[in-house]
Amino acid sequence: MSLDMPKFSDLDALYDEKNAKVATEMYEDPDLFAEEMERIFKRTWVFVAHESEFPAKGSFKLSNVGLEPVIVVRDRKGKIHVMVNRCRHRAATVCEVKKGKTASFQCPYHGWGYGLDGSLRALPYPEQYGDDFDKSQHGLLKLRTESYQGMVFATFNEEIEPLTDFLGAEVCRYIDLFMKQGGGFPIKVLGEHQFSVPMNWKVQLENTTDAYHFPVVHKSFLQSLDGATNEMFDFLDKGRGWVEDLGNGHSVMMMIPELEDLEANLDDPIPARFDELAQELRDEGYPEDQVKRIVRAVGGAGFNLNLFPNVSFSLAFFRVLTPVSVEKTDIRHMALGMEGGPAAANRMRMRLHEHFQGPMGFGSPDDAEVWERVQRGTKGGESLPILVNRGLVDEEPGTAGPRGHISAETGMRAAYQMWKRMMA
Known part of the structure; x- marks a missing residue:
């Protein structure tokens, strides 16, 4: 498919930017999905891993950049490489272990061996390729890699x-x-769980800065909280927060402004739900100022940050989406903790993660259900547009883009504007 001649030339029909309407085929057209993989996932920065998942020299983790399987690895000098998981000979994957440590990678088909930097080191019976065969030209395909x-x-x-x-x-x-x-x-990263949802990848992209659904979809989660915590999550009625377009398709949803900076207001009283944790930390010898800092950190940040096209920072975890097909998306939920921090704090982080994000939690299963129902619903009334126009009436200028009410669909519009720019 030529990237100079897009098949879908009428992008305004797919995303009506002025009226903030999305065409149903955005979720359903396999040809459009294929073009998205080329024009978006092969042309922009895509999140692949957190450095704590492969901390030692020689450690690696499998990931994806769009549909492309990749290996994320540290070489013997600690440098990070991201390489396509495909032997340069006959295309077999050179690694099927999701995470581990190794000195090299070897193709199981014909034994081509690759270094941690992706270079072709050895192959059986090389003489059959002739004297002009250059191993330096047959290493694993490497991607440009940067970290923040x-x-x-x-x-x-x-x-x-x-x-x-x-x-x-x-x-x-x-x-x-x-x-x-x-x-x-x-x-x-303390661990992760993975699941697949029969939905287009953009259905999830829309979700992370969508506060409008919270009291409806997550009613059972809110009912499971104590009174003080429930009040803290009552951000839609109180309207204290906002959603802001941060440019390049990125957006932030500020739900609990007092938790924007976890190192501010450390003199505030410790919430009752963390009293036992605080006392355990004191008993372990942590001074009071550090106890307050750790306890406040355990509760998580007060915002969701959505990065185009595939990763979000949601309160206290990372959510990563991987497109599989036009109507299938893989999701990774990565639980976060403190490297070298107190075991009690990391246990509490895991319990909080399980409460909402876990496979038996009160949050993620409900999210997955409505994501699937959105995809199923697109089969009815193909001519009906999908609306992402909530909050257009009172958006104001923000730091990098428009800022809207906490329930506004400003973040979705930010993502679709970037989508349209890249597809053009």
Whole structure:
């Protein structure tokens, strides 16, 4: 498919930017999906892993950039590489272990061996290729790779701007704030669970900065909370927060403004639900100022940050989407903790993660149900547009783009504007 001649030339019919309406075929057309994989996922920065998932030299993790399977690995000098998981000979994957440590990668089909940097090191009976066979030209295909705050991104586009320029100053500021959940310790991934949903990838892209659904879809979660915590999550009625377009398709949904900066207001009383944790930390010898910092960090940040096209920072975890087909998307929920931090704090982080994000939690199963129902619903009334126009009536200028009411669909419009720009 030529990238110079897009099949879908009438992008206004797919996303009516003025009226904020999305055509049903955006979720259903396999040809459009194929073009998205080329024009978006192969041309921009895509999140692949967090550095804590492969901390040692020789450690690796499997991931994806769109439909392309990749290996994220540290070489013997600690440098991070992202390489397509495909032997240069006959295309077999050279690694099927999701995570681990190795000295090299070897194709199981014909034994071609690759170094941690992707270079072709050896192959059986090379003489049959002739004297002019150049091993340096047959290494694993490598992607351009950059990191910010331990978040590793990769791209096939060698001409793209640096990662921090793509993210922008405001996004970097919010990432910095989010990482304060380490409570003075580095953030680490404690584990993850994965699941697939029969939906288009954009259905999930819309979700992370959608506060409008929270009291409806997550009613059971709200009913499971104590009174004080329930009141804190009553952000829709109180209207204290906002949603803001941060440029390049990124957006932030500020639900609990007092938790924007976890290192501010540390003299506030410790919430009752964390009293036992605080006492356990005191008993372990942590001074009171550190106890307050750790406890406040355990509760998570007060916002969701959505990064186009595939990763979000949601309160206290990372959510990663991987497109599989036009009507199937894989989701990874990554639980976060404190590297070298107190075990009690990390246990509490896991319990909080399980309460909402876990496979038996009160949040994610409900989200997955409505995502699937959106996809099923697109089969009815193909001519009916999908509306993302909530909050257009009172948007105001923000730091990098428009800012709307906490329930506005400003974040969705930000993503679709970037989608349209890249598809053009």
